[in-house]
Amino acid sequence: MFNFAFITDPQIGMASPNGLEADDSARARLDKAVDFINANDDVELVIFGGDHVNHGDSVEQLDVFLAGAGRLKVPWYGVSGNHDQHAVYMTHEATPNRFTLTHKGCFFVGFNASALRGDLEAEAQAEEWAYLRETVAAAPAEATHRFVVMHWPLFTQHPDEEECYWNMPNRHQLVQFFKESKITCVLCGHWHQDVDGVWQGVPLVTSIGTCRQLQYPEETAFKLVAVFDDGFSVRRVSVETVA
Numbered sequence: 001m002f003n004f005a006f007i008t009d010p011q012i013g014m015a016s017p018n019g020l021e022a023d024d025s026a027r028a029r030l031d032k033a034v035d036f037i038n039a040n041d042d043v044e045l046v047i048f049g050g051d052h053v054n055h056g057d058s059v060e061q062l063d064v065f066l067a068g069a070g071r072l073k074v075p076w077y078g079v080s081g082n083h084d085q086h087a088v089y090m091t092h093e094a095t096p097n098r099f100t101l102t103h104k105g106c107f108f109v110g111f112n113a114s115a116l117r118g119d120l121e122a123e124a125q126a127e128e129w130a131y132l133r134e135t136v137a138a139a140p141a142e143a144t145h146r147f148v149v150m151h152w153p154l155f156t157q158h159p160d161e162e163e164c165y166w167n168m169p170n171r172h173q174l175v176q177f178f179k180e181s182k183i184t185c186v187l188c189g190h191w192h193q194d195v196d197g198v199w200q201g202v203p204l205v206t207s208i209g210t211c212r213q214l215q216y217p218e219e220t221a222f223k224l225v226a227v228f229d230d231g232f233s234v235r236r237v238s239v240e241t242v243a
């Protein structure tokens with residue numbers, strides 16, 4: 001058994017009226033999540049769900065994010081979000097875009113959901129599909145679990161909702177692929193709200209971002225996932241301090 005943390009949308013620079021690293025900044029809120037994880041030595045790895053910075057062309061924001069993530073005592077991985085799709089970000093060494101990982105028999109794949117969504121050129125979308133298919137096909141046959149990490153949720157309320165800025169237009173094709181690939185759970189960000197759903201037997205978990213709430217007021221939080229032999233559980237961890 002092991003635990004991993006899922007932190008999404010730290011979006012450094014957003015809702016930071018007194019500076020990138022002030023006490024009321026997105027960096028300070030990310031720090032609280034990092035502090036919790038560093039103080040709990042049963043968390044073995046951290047995965048970031050994208051939108052690491054508010055402005056993908058800001059090297060300053062990027063450096064603040066990397067310094068914040070760099071405080072983690074455990075290995076961390078991540079996928080890029082729509083705010084990260086800028087040449088400055090995407091060519092910056094060490095910034096997360098995709099990853100694959102096998103940890104204690106559990107397989108993870110993270111991909112660029114902006115590319116797969118079709119927001120970039122058609123070639124990038126085809127390349128991302130190829131990456132996803134090839135990576136999942138190469139997953140160890142004995143993997144106990146298969147987690148997918150992507151910035152965009154497939155949908156926010158139900159699969160037949162109108163296509164918009166918040167969901168994946170190719171969600172039917174994706175859920176079919178996840179189902180056929182026996183994916184354990186899909187973890188997402190972008191919507192800045194906790195959504196726990198199941199579609200065609202595929203669990204979908206979307207987490208609020210640490211940078212700030214968007215849909216309605218709620219606590220800054222992230223998710224802790226406990227993985228055990230024949231299942232998993234997901235817990236919300238608030239990083240707000242109660243007075």
Ligand SMILES: [Fe+2]
Nearest residue numbers: 051081082190
């Ligand atoms: Fe986003």
